[in-house]
Amino acid sequence: xxxxxxxADDEPLARRLLAEYLSAHADIAVVAEADNGLAAARAITExxxxxxxxxxxMPKLTGLEVLELTGRRDGVVFTTAHDxxxxxxxxxxxxxxxxxxxxxxxxxxxxxxxxxxxxxxxPGLDQLVSPTAPRIARVLVRDHDSxxxxxxxxxDDIAYIEAQADNVAFHAxxxxxxxxxxxxxxxxxxxxxxxxxxxxxxxxxxAQLQGLERTDSDAYIARMKNGKRIPVSRSGYDKLRTAL
Numbered sequence: 001x002x003x004x005x006x007x008a009d010d011e012p013l014a015r016r017l018l019a020e021y022l023s024a025h026a027d028i029a030v031v032a033e034a035d036n037g038l039a040a041a042r043a044i045t046e047x048x049x050x051x052x053x054x055x056x057x058m059p060k061l062t063g064l065e066v067l068e069l070t071g072r073r074d075g076v077v078f079t080t081a082h083d084x085x086x087x088x089x090x091x092x093x094x095x096x097x098x099x100x101x102x103x104x105x106x107x108x109x110x111x112x113x114x115x116x117x118x119x120x121x122x123p124g125l126d127q128l129v130s131p132t133a134p135r136i137a138r139v140l141v142r143d144h145d146s147x148x149x150x151x152x153x154x155x156d157d158i159a160y161i162e163a164q165a166d167n168v169a170f171h172a173x174x175x176x177x178x179x180x181x182x183x184x185x186x187x188x189x190x191x192x193x194x195x196x197x198x199x200x201x202x203x204x205x206x207a208q209l210q211g212l213e214r215t216d217s218d219a220y221i222a223r224m225k226n227g228k229r230i231p232v233s234r235s236g237y238d239k240l241r242t243a244l
Contacts, residue, residue, distance in 0.1 A: 003118075004031040006047065008040035008063070009055040009079065014100070018053050018079065021107045028111075037061025041140050042150050044070045051114055056080040061152070067092045069140035069152065071181070075118050077110050135191045141170055141177035153177055159226050161186065161195075161203040174226070196243050198222055198236030206243060 005028050007018045015033050022028050031047055034040035038060040044052060054076055056063040063078060064085060073093045078085075081100040090097070095117055096110035141153050157172040163183040170177045187197050197203045204222055212232070213221040220232040222240075232240065 001027065003028045003050040003115075004047065005029065005051040005053065006032050006034065006040065006043050006049040007053050008034040008037070008043070008058065008066070009053075010035050010058045011055075014055065014079070018107075021104055024104070024108075025111065035059075037063065037066045038150075038152070041066045041070050044072050045140065045150060050075050050118060051111075052076045053079055056082055056085050064088055064092065065138070067094075068136060069138060075114055077114055136189045139170065139179060141179045151177065155190065155195075156205075156207075158205055159208040159224055160205060160228065160230060163201040171226075171228070193243070196236070196239050198230060198232045198240060200233065202230050202236075204230060212240070 005022060007015050007022075007030055009015045009018070012035075015035070019030055019033075022030060028051065031049055032043045034043050036059040040052075040054065040058070040063070041061060043049070044066065052072065052075055054063040054066060056078060057080065061069065063080070067073070067076065074095075076092070076094050077096045077098060078094050079098045079100065079102070083097075083099055086097045095114045098106060098110055137155050139153050139155060141151055153170055153172060159171050161183065162169045162171065164178070166180060166182065167178050168181050168183050168186055170179065183197070183201070183203065187195075187203060190203065194206055195203050196206060202222075204224065208225050209222055210225045211223045213223055213229070215221060220237050222230040222232050224230065
């Protein structure tokens, strides 16, 4: 079975060296290279490579932001000249953290570990992960009007989020942006002080809430600043009362 690999590094020489190291492994094919974080995020989203060799300090998005935005959690090896990000990398389930410069034998050891763990949570890392998931500040969404079909959306710009089958729709600036993700997973990544799930299909940004309306049937509707009226479940109403 041939494994597909992505190399992401803004330095051409670093990409060339990784490709050379990988050439020693006949069952691995480099399917793409990226010289910035946004290009890496696009390649991960579109190609879904088995292995990702990812630099941390890159233009547009850092390697850590790439993982946070794409949700990629397996087969990732960081290659970087900076050691201060190691803990965060392992919190994101990185297979290994290679400090530049590294030799072929150190690279091969990381690759062997990646082969063993491919598709499985990295053992021994649970104690490094904080009990509370890190709160996201940006999301990577589909946008057919932008180059590459993807766009980085600031969480603060989102008015509300709506579940649509296996996707979530982010409503921001009068537009709808889709991402393949379950709303329950997204809820755990958002700051509960600012975002409240008021219904099984809706999460609202409290900063965009204009008021609550009571209906004839003793239910509630959240009236948003953009005019949208969103149903509020009984448990959602309790959450709103606590948050407000």
